[in-house]
Amino acid sequence: MTAPAPARRVRGTTAHAAALDMRALLPRPAAVAVNGLLIGAAAIALFPLLWMLAASFMVPGEASAYPPPLLPAHPTLANYRELFARAGIGRYLANSVLLAVAATALSLVFNVMAGYAFAKLRFKGREQLFKLMLGALVIPGQVAMVPLFLLLKQLGLVNTYGGVIVPALASIFGIFLVRQYALSIPDDLLEAARIDGASEWRIFRAIVVPLLSPIIVTLAVFTLLGTWNDFMWPLIVLSDQHLYTLPVALASLSREHVQDNELMMAGSVLTTLPVLIVFLALQRYYMQGLMMGAVKG
């Protein structure tokens, strides 16, 4: 009668140990919930973009079905061919690239120079001027649009590339971003170069710009994405179709081709994929700028 007892006890402990092992192997319910919710949220965030890509390869009319198809039955490049051959999207793509690159390059020169000067060079009224600029940040850009349009009309810049770029050539936000970063440059370094007889311009090019390179990349990504995605101002200032940027052209195409979903998805891919790739490649810099920018309020 006493013999089976130890055996049962042994069985009991092994079962217990096994349960412990299982618990260590299986994730806790809280971990399942957190990761499950993250997967769900990521699915919602990415689904429209992934579907856009899938639908851009569908045969015209294929997406208009119930239930809506997830993947193309017979993947085709017909929509892209149609966009380039007949809708002239190559031209819009070139416009967008040209304008975004030009606006980014020029505004970088202006903003970096000004941001550095506001941080490290002394001149009369520097602090007051900087405070005024920060105050002006509360004014939405759209307030300036009507008179700006008239001004550019006087200058003969309406309906030109210049008209799109000019207001983007300098930004208070960009100057602020560079200034915050440039404040950390040690004065001794600049002073030593001055004693060696270097000119301010040379100091800027040889010492300051290399030191500022991380924030320059950050600002470049911000400006590039901002000008690429900009919609309202190019819509106002451009009336000639040949000058349209991708967003303006896409908005106009989508009004003409309300039913051509697959074609519009291909257009959306061409509009949004370039900026997504730039973002993915330079994500670290973008996020850093976002954190610094958040402090501006």
Next chain:
Amino acid sequence: MTRERRSAGRRHVAWWFVAPALFVIGVFFVLPVIAALAMSLTDFDIYALADLSNLRIVGLRNYVELLQRPLFWTALGNTLYFVAVGVPLSLAASLGAALLLNSRLARFQPFFRTALFAPVVTTVVAVAVIWRYLLGTRYGFINYALGALGVPPIDWLGDPRFAMPAIILFAVWKNFGYNMIILLAGLQNIPHELYEAARIDGASAFAQFRFVTLPMLAPILAIVGILTVAGYFQLFAEPYVMTQGGPLQSTLSVLYFMYEEGFKWWNLGNASAVAFLLFLLIFAVTLVQTRVVRRGAFAQ
């Protein structure tokens, strides 16, 4: 060369560094803003556009007439609706996502962070085109998913009751990642000791959120909230692409109204008045929010 003269020369050089940027901001931003105020006091229209001698100063007439136009009030009401519902929803989504990402249980954090942020960097016009399809009555995925739950199809963009909610859903999806990143940085800055102390005191997960996370995050939440309100007042591209302000003007925003008034009908004096009213509204709301936040900070 004396020290004095060199430093005077340097001051001179400093101006050359700031001059190009200040010139651009002065001529293409400050000047137009001042001009907008002046223009809003005139009857600048298509005739004045052809010949400036047709221009007359009308004082505050544009403003008085605007405030008597039902369409302006419709646009203002729609914009307030978008802000009042859209901002809390956006902030809730941002905070929820940031909390999930910040959880110690979360895996593949960099992947999820990038995935949730991706909609922010996309082009509004392009993703609005996608959403117009997703929201489609017959073939859209959203009605398909709702159908699986037994909800009859909704004419999202064609029914005045649903068009603005649809645009709000779209805006939340597009924008929540931005504030999520800022809030996530805020969460990561909260010292671990605070949570440990709370746990020793026996605080539940919810109590820790209520009495440690929220108060510590409050300053960042306030800034993010104020900036988001100001941004959401500038609603334009979403209704322009998805609904063209319709149906029955249910998604006409103040900025859309300004665009049509100015660049479709060329009532530029009127459009300037609309822009200025919008600016004053944003400014007033920001001021009130800042006051409330400050008072809240003192109360604690």
